[in-house]
Amino acid sequence: MKKKTTIYDIAAKLGLTAATVSRALNDNPKISKNTRQLVLDTAMEMNYEQNKVALALKSGKSYNVGVIVPRIDSNFFSSVIRGIEEELHPKGYHVIICQTNNQENIEIEKINSLLNVQVDGILMSISNANLEDNMGFNKLIRSKRTPLIFFDRKKDLKGVSSVTIDDFKGGYDATKHLIDQGCKRIAHLSNDRQFEIFNNRFLGYKQALLDNGIEFDESLVIETMSKVVEGRKSARALLDMDRPPDAIFSSSDFAALGALQEIKESGLEIPEDICIVGFSNEPFTKFMELTTISSVDQFPMEMGKVAAQVFLEEVSNTQDTKISKNIVLTPELIVRKSSLKHKER
Structure with a gap:
């Protein structure tokens, strides 16, 4: 069996100390950029592999990060995961992806499993x-020093950071666009409004109407x-009303796509008879x-x-005070054929 390359082998080849090689491999700021690059290039040339277990024991880090999503088979969540991996992989982190299928018991199980592997x-x-009503979850989070960051769907928990978009603005802009197209009777296909994101989209829709x-x-x-x-079911219910909506x-x-299919099969034209705007820009x-769908990106x-x-x-925070941030990104309405009767001013 071929002997594995060690830091001592790299040090001997370069005429450096093993300590210098170790610091360079671990991105120590005390090591110059040129020396660090020389060590990394030589390590790659000699097929050196770091002992991840030893590194974790020494640093107190596993270099594993858990990502929990309701479902993986959507462009939105798969794209979020890609963004996370692109940011963390260069820093030496490995991403463990978990799917809950929107089930609370699986969600708690996944959190426990991730914490168990440290x-x-x-x-x-x-x-x-x-989620905040689940005593098991709260005990789980409070008993560990593992950072928790919410994205997209979140709950306001003390000390927990979040990254979301301005769902209110997304709902408002989508509805205002439909009004600018001359629509007067605008329906809204909401989702579970116990979730903050869906409630904010509804509130944006409602405010745009009132304004x-x-x-x-x-x-x-x-x-x-x-x-x-x-x-499709929701569109059918709307079309069966005495006064169907015009948007x-x-x-x-996905619900917008179903509505579009049902409306077309009913013999109506989009956007001439009914305009449609979705959310997520799938x-x-x-x-x-034939009919591209307007959507909020x-x-x-x-x-x-x-x-x-x-x-x-x-x-990386070394302070006793825990860092927590609530970052809100700005969405953008992408206008396509399904809602464009005429150009907006």
Whole structure:
């Protein structure tokens, strides 16, 4: 069996001390940039592999970070994960991805599992809107020094950082755009408003109506899961009303797609008869063959990168006072064929 390369082998080849090689490999600021690069290049040339277990024991870090999402099979969450990995991988961290399927018991199980393997931090988008009411979860977080960062779906917990977008602005801008297109009777496909993100999108929708002299009508708001089939059902219910809407703002692109399909099958034209705007800017919204879908872009890659940056700041904090941040990113409405009757001013 071929003998593994050690720091002593690298030191002997370069005429340096083993301590200098070790510091260079661990990015010690006391080592010059040129020396550090020389050591790294030589280590790669000699196929040197660091002992991760020994490094973790010495540093008190595992260099593993847990990421918990409700579901992996969505462009939004997969893009957030990509942003997190792109930010953390160059710093030597490995990402452990967990999926909860929106189930509270699985969520707690995943958190426990990650803490048991001593991850250096947990970045998560919650699947349970009443997470802070779970005594087990609160005890779990308070009994550990592991940083927790929420992204997208969050709860306001003391000492816990979060990275979200301005969902109120997203809902407001989408609705204002529909009003500017001449729409007067605008429906909203909401989601579970116990979640702050969906409630804020609803509040933005409602405020845009009121600011533009349109009376809010509760009957035009339908709670709809983020699924194509549910969007179809909700659209059918709206079309069956005595006074159907002339526009739909959906808190989900998938529900918006379902609504679009149902409306077209009913013989109506989009946007001539009914305008549609979704939320999340999923890839399919711009690749629809005939009717591309207007949507609010949440910039998931940026969200992931920023969440990772917050984690790095927290994990490197040497102060007794815990760092916590609540960062709100700005969304952007992407206007496409499904809502564009005429150019806005």
